[in-house]
Structures are given as C-alpha cells and as structure tokens.
Amino acid sequence: MAAETKPKQKTAQRVREIISVFRQYDVLKSLSNQINGAQVRRAFETLGPTFIKIGQMLSTRPDIVSQPFADELAKLQDNVTEDPFEVVQKTLTQDLGPDIMTHFTDFEVQPIASASMGQVHLARLKSGIRVAVKIQHPGIKTTILTDLKILGRLVRMINWLPSSGVIDPKEIFQQFKKALEMELDSELEAKNTQKFYELNNGEGVFRVPRVFLDYCSARVITTEYMSGQSLNKFLQQADEGPVTKQRQNIANDIVANFMKQVFEDGFFHADPHPGNILIQPTETDFSDFGTDSLQQPLNRAGQHANYQIVYLDFGMMGTLDSTLIHNLADVVVAVNSRDPYKIGSGLLNISKVVGPMDKAKFYEELGTFIEPYYNTGLGSIDLEDMALKIVDLCRRNHLQMNPDVSLLMKAFGTLEGVVQQLDPDISMLEVARPFTRAYVLKNVNFRNELEDRLLDAYQLTKDIPQVTSRLKAALDALERGRLKVGVDFGHRDQVLDRIESMVNRIVIGLILAALIVGSSLLVQEKDSHTWISQLGIAGYILAAIFIVTFLASSLWHRLSRWRRKK
Incomplete structure (x- = not known):
C-alpha cells in the first residue's frame, strides 16, 4: 500500500507544480491568444523535458500556432545535466546484457552531446568501427508518460489551444502524445535509421550512418560515427565569401534529394536543420582536367563532387502514403501553373474540413492571394512565407491540414532557409518541378x-x-410561367441551424408561459394543502428550473462565441 501511495503522491505533486507554473506565467491565456511567446517558452523550460518537446513540436505546426509564436517556441533549450558514466553503464548492461562492454575496445566516458531525452558517447567496436551510442536518461520515460497522463486530463477539462473552432485540442494532444511515445522508443528510431540508410545511402553524394541493431534497445541506439563539418559551421564560413560553384551544387543536391524523399520514397527527414547535416570533404576534384581516374560520387548535375553530405538524427521522420503524395504533386503542379481553382482543389484534398465552410469564399480569397504571384518569377517566391500564408488562409476557412503535410511544410521551410544561405538564386519550386513531372508521368x-x-x-x-x-x-x-429556378446560397446550414434555434426558443417560451399560467390557476385553490395546489407549486418549481437552465445555456453559448471571436 505504501509503495502504491508514493507514485500517487508524486503525481499529485507534479499536478500542483504544473498548475502553479501555468498560473505564474499565464500560459493558458497566452496560448489561447497567441501572445507572450517568450513567457510560454520560459514556462515550458521550467517544467522540463515533456513540455520542452511539446513546445518544439508546436513550433513545427504553423497550422496551430502563428509564426511569431512558433519562432519563439523554436528557441526552447534543453537544460539537462549529464548522467555519470556509472549510470550509463548500468543502462547498457540492463538493456543489452551484462557482457555488453566486452564488445567495445574503447568507450569514452565523457558524452559528446546531451539533450532532454539522452546523451551520446563515442565508442569503438571490436571490428574497429567507430560508433556513436545514444543512451536515454534513466527515468525519462516515466517522467514523460506521467506528464502526458496529467496533460490528458487537463485537455479534457479545458480548451487551451488556439482557434478552438478549427482545432480540436484532444486530437492535437493525441498527435503529440503519439509522437513523444515514438521518440521514447529508440528501437523505432533505429528502424527509421535503417530504412533511411537503405533509401538514401550512396544516393549520389549522400551518406547515412549504418545502424547496428544488435546494439540497440528501447533505450539505446548505436550507429556508425560520421565525422565532418556541420552545415551550420559551413554556412558561417560561407557567409564570408562569394557564392561558389560548390555551394550551388550542395544546395541543388540537398533540395533534389529532399524531393526524392518526398515524391519517390514517401519517407522524409522531418528536421533537416543545419545541425543535422554534415559536409565531408573527399578526394580532390579532377573533373576540370577531363579525367575520371578517381571513383567519386556524382551530384545531380552529373559532375564529380569533392564533398559528401551526411544526414544525422532520425528521431523525427515524416511518412506519406501514395494518395497523399499524389495530392501533394497536384498542389505543386497547380502552384507552378498558378491556377487558384486547381490549388484550392489540391488544398481541399490534403486538408480536413473542421467547421462551416463557404467554398466560394475560400476560392475567392485564394484567387486574391495568388494574384500578386502571377507576375513573380518562381525563383523570387518566398516559399516558406507563401506556405504560411496559405495555412493561415485555410485556418480562417475552417480547414485543418493533414499533420504529415504540416510536418512536411515545416521541414520544407527549414530546408529553404538552409539552401537560400548556400545559394540565394535557387528556387525550390524549380527543383521540385521535374520530380512532380516524373511522379505524374510514372503514376498516370x-x-x-x-x-x-x-x-x-x-x-x-x-x-x-x-x-x-x-x-x-x-x-x-x-413563357408559360412554369420555369423553376434553384437558388443556392452560402452558409445555408448555419442559417437553417439559426432558424431551428429560434423556433425551439419560441416553443420553449410558449411551454413555459403555459406552465406558469396553468400553475397560477391551480394555486388559487382555497385549500392550499390539496394535491391540486401542490401540483401548481410543482409547476412553478419546474418552470423555474427550465428558466435557470435556459439562461445558463444561453450565457454559455454567448461566452463561447465571444472566446472564439477573441
């Protein structure tokens, strides 16, 4: 009994802590009104790993939060102390067996990286292969699952997410819960790494670290260690000089490979920020001398490259089924053709209607939005800005995008920011066009x-x-006066619902009036103790209950409408 009471006490203490921090930083109001992003960020950092991860996920969902709010949440930092090596060794032996350390000729005590979920150590297998071993922090799974359980109860009680008319807080929470549970499973990340390796390693200039499944578990993942310069540092150095041919080739390679991930594989890296991409220099490029004496990878332009591009960290991956890929290809083709009707149809195919929608109004707004782009070259279009505006337009018209599409758009935006630094003249739409064309030709x-x-x-x-x-x-x-004309008007369902509501109120009012008048006649009986008088009093009480319930319901609906407008 004592052991059972202790977890309950910890959960109750955690509930009080969450509520206290939410009140201190006014989190609910800030989230609902999309204000004070820095304040919400500090609250999430105070509450630890679960909320940091949820904040980071929210920052990738422009269909839920506004871009300024998302930018603030993207700054969330993990403030986690490193685990002592004894703790790391204990996790390894518990998950992979007591003799696991005998499989390594070297295992560095100090981690090379540490985050909210775990930390990474360098090691060397007996085969001589250098590996990176990522180990979860002890107790992190229990902490996150407890927080998710608490949040699940809170979400059922309150609508704290923005745009409640368009977004279902319970549905969004379930999506985040599923994503966090998947990220807690290192075996799943290992499978993602293996799949991405099979699809992309050796694809032109691209390399992906091998994963060693025999040295992976639910809390441990072991992959080949890949050296190189992070794209982050490469970009910092590149800013100091002119745009070189190498920079242009790297930009084209990254975009072309990402399009291949989306339209050919249906399995894409959802977090392609510069820290997750390495640039490895290779042998000297002799292509200028017209010789092919060295076996070197080719970039998409068919030129020998003196670099390789390495992807890292496969904890956040996106998956697209064939129907979704087809619909996405239709949208990209429509954007290239700048046809608002085709773009609108494509958006409807990748979205879910979550409220009353006027299609005519949607197409009209979309046409007005697209018009300024007609005379703009594809290379001049800010694709991330355009995508965010389209998401906002969909949100205003009660359309919620497929979560996988939202994840893709965020990855697309991150990638565009990277390639624009490499080559400001590159157009992701231009690079996407051959892939969409090839997809259509292949599937039609x-x-x-x-x-x-x-x-x-x-x-x-x-x-x-x-x-x-x-x-x-x-x-x-x-001519005979027998021609019938059918008229269709927007918001028909809302108008009919409003008429039905008015009729219901009139009927309720008549019933209450009849009940009160009837009760008044009954209580006029001379003997107030007769059952007839008591029936009249019961009628009064029933009428009072009806009136109070009706007024409370009316006030609740008015308050809900006011909150949605706000």
Whole structure:
C-alpha cells in the first residue's frame, strides 16, 4: 500500500507544480491568444523535458500556432545535466546484457552531446568501427508518460489551444502524445535509421550512418560515427565569401534529394536543420582536367563532387502514403501553373474540413492571394512565407491540414532557409518541378486517360443535338410561367441551424408561459394543502428550473462565441 501511495503522491505533486507554473506565467491565456511567446517558452523550460518537446513540436505546426509564436517556441533549450558514466553503464548492461562492454575496445566516458531525452558517447567496436551510442536518461520515460497522463486530463477539462473552432485540442494532444511515445522508443528510431540508410545511402553524394541493431534497445541506439563539418559551421564560413560553384551544387543536391524523399520514397527527414547535416570533404576534384581516374560520387548535375553530405538524427521522420503524395504533386503542379481553382482543389484534398465552410469564399480569397504571384518569377517566391500564408488562409476557412503535410511544410521551410544561405538564386519550386513531372508521368495511366477523354468526346457529340431542344423547352416553360429556378446560397446550414434555434426558443417560451399560467390557476385553490395546489407549486418549481437552465445555456453559448471571436 505504501509503495502504491508514493507514485500517487508524486503525481499529485507534479499536478500542483504544473498548475502553479501555468498560473505564474499565464500560459493558458497566452496560448489561447497567441501572445507572450517568450513567457510560454520560459514556462515550458521550467517544467522540463515533456513540455520542452511539446513546445518544439508546436513550433513545427504553423497550422496551430502563428509564426511569431512558433519562432519563439523554436528557441526552447534543453537544460539537462549529464548522467555519470556509472549510470550509463548500468543502462547498457540492463538493456543489452551484462557482457555488453566486452564488445567495445574503447568507450569514452565523457558524452559528446546531451539533450532532454539522452546523451551520446563515442565508442569503438571490436571490428574497429567507430560508433556513436545514444543512451536515454534513466527515468525519462516515466517522467514523460506521467506528464502526458496529467496533460490528458487537463485537455479534457479545458480548451487551451488556439482557434478552438478549427482545432480540436484532444486530437492535437493525441498527435503529440503519439509522437513523444515514438521518440521514447529508440528501437523505432533505429528502424527509421535503417530504412533511411537503405533509401538514401550512396544516393549520389549522400551518406547515412549504418545502424547496428544488435546494439540497440528501447533505450539505446548505436550507429556508425560520421565525422565532418556541420552545415551550420559551413554556412558561417560561407557567409564570408562569394557564392561558389560548390555551394550551388550542395544546395541543388540537398533540395533534389529532399524531393526524392518526398515524391519517390514517401519517407522524409522531418528536421533537416543545419545541425543535422554534415559536409565531408573527399578526394580532390579532377573533373576540370577531363579525367575520371578517381571513383567519386556524382551530384545531380552529373559532375564529380569533392564533398559528401551526411544526414544525422532520425528521431523525427515524416511518412506519406501514395494518395497523399499524389495530392501533394497536384498542389505543386497547380502552384507552378498558378491556377487558384486547381490549388484550392489540391488544398481541399490534403486538408480536413473542421467547421462551416463557404467554398466560394475560400476560392475567392485564394484567387486574391495568388494574384500578386502571377507576375513573380518562381525563383523570387518566398516559399516558406507563401506556405504560411496559405495555412493561415485555410485556418480562417475552417480547414485543418493533414499533420504529415504540416510536418512536411515545416521541414520544407527549414530546408529553404538552409539552401537560400548556400545559394540565394535557387528556387525550390524549380527543383521540385521535374520530380512532380516524373511522379505524374510514372503514376498516370495514359491509356486509361485517353480512353476517358475519347468517351467524354463521344458523349459530347451525343449531347450537342439535345442542347437546342432543351433550350427551346426552357424558353417554353418560361413563357408559360412554369420555369423553376434553384437558388443556392452560402452558409445555408448555419442559417437553417439559426432558424431551428429560434423556433425551439419560441416553443420553449410558449411551454413555459403555459406552465406558469396553468400553475397560477391551480394555486388559487382555497385549500392550499390539496394535491391540486401542490401540483401548481410543482409547476412553478419546474418552470423555474427550465428558466435557470435556459439562461445558463444561453450565457454559455454567448461566452463561447465571444472566446472564439477573441
């Protein structure tokens, strides 16, 4: 009993701590109104790993939070002390067996990196391969699962996420909960690494670290150690000089490979920030001398490259099914053609309607938004800014984008920022065009398409002769006064709901009036103790209950509408 009471006491203490910090930093109001992002960030850092991760996830969801708010949450930092080597060794022996340390000829005591989930140590296997061993902090899983349980209860009680009319807090919480539980599972990250390795290692200039599944568990992941200069440092050095051919090639390679991940693999790196990409120098490039004496990787331009690009950290990956890829290809093709109707149709296919929507208004707003881009070259379009504005437009029209698409858009925006620093003249849309074209050519059955067009043409030849007779019939009906015209208007469902609500109020009012009048007649009985008088009093009480309930309901709905408008 004592052991059972202790976890309950800890949970209760954690609940009080969360509520106290939320009150201190006014988190609920700030989240609801998208204000005081720095204050929310400090609150999340105070509350530790779970909230830091949730904040970082929110920063990748422009469909939920505004961009300034997301930018502030993206600054969240992990403030975690390093675990002593004895603790690390204990985790290794518990998960991989007591003799695990005999498989390493060297294991560095000091970690080379530490974050909220775990820390990374360098080691060397007996085969001589240098590896990076990532070990979870002890107790981190229990801490995060406890916090998620508490948050699950809080979300059921309050609507603290913004735009409650468009976003379902419970659904968003479930998405974050699932993502955190997946990130806690190192075996899943190991499988992601293995899959990404199979799809991208050796693809042109790209390299991916091997994963050693025999040395992985739910809390440990062991991968090949890849040396090189982080793209972050490379960009800092690149800022000091002119745009070189190498920088242009690296930018094109990164974008082309990312398009391949999206449109060919349906499995993409969702966090391609400069810290997760390394640049490795290779042998000297002799291509200028017209010789091919050295075996070197080729970049997408078919030129020998004197560098390799390495991807790291596969904890956050995006997955796209074939239907979603097809719809995304349609959107990219539509953006290239700048057809608002096609773009709108594509957006509807990758989104979910979560409220009353006026399609005519949506297409009209989209057309107005797209118009300034008509005379803008594709290379001049700020793709991240354009994507964020489209997300905002969808949100205003009660459209919520598929979470995988939101993750892709954030990754796309991060990548655009990177490649723009490498080569300011590059256009991600221009690089995307051949991939979308190839995808369409690969997946469209032109024989079926031709047959469908021929059938449409045949049907049209049959319908044309009937047009004259139908037009004559319509004119005759108009002349006799029998022509019927169907009128469709926007917000029909809302208008009907409002009329129904008004009728219901009138009916309730009549019933209450009848109840009060009837009760008044009954209580006029001379003997107040008769059952007839008591029936009248019961009628009064029932009417009072109805009135109080009706007023409370009306006030609640008014308050909800006021909060949504705010």
